[in-house]
Amino acid sequence: MELKVEQDNCLGCGVCVVACPINVSISPEVAGGHGSKTEEVIMMVENGVIKLFSPNKCTKCGTCQLFCPTDAIWLE
Template sequence: MPVSPFQIYALLPKTNCKKCGYTCMGFAAALASMEAEPEACPELLKPEFAENLKKIKELLPKGEKAETGLIITEERCIGCGVCVVVCEENRTNVEIAAGKGPRLGDAAVLRVENGVIKLVTPERCKRALKTPVFCRACVEHCPTGAIELVG
């Protein structure tokens, strides 16, 4: 049975600070539909919410990761981070939108790890949302052709 957003909401900090890009109720709905990751709420990463975070993860659907159609050729990646800052899903984080790399613990679709790009949360890519959005910003801005689209 699908998880109810109200079950998730009960475990959220309920401050409505919108650091996740939603109100708490909106975030609960986004989590239930696999359009957000619990780590996008910085409050949930605090030690006092560790138990709530664990319970939320247990409640969330364990569906297969959606297909993005993106193919990364790591050998071509020079780790410039351009794709990280042009990705609109990443840019919901104001620091990334300002050109900084995601910090440890920040939710991100794409991030450079050890000098190479990684698609760390493919399910948050616009192409993989329940209602997919045709996006190819990372593909078009990569200077080396390290990200391509299949199909």
């Protein structure tokens, strides 16, 4: 399985960024709803849409997909 994004669907809400447990362990401030301080995280919102930075760190837990309101991020 692979992490995929569809930027056309993304509203830039950032829920996946703060829900991702790996993101939280890399950049703890995202757990509080802040943007990540580092590009080491799996995904971030850039220019209003989601962008994958380090998808290789993904452990495929499916949390981002569960929370995304617009099917903009998923595992396939």
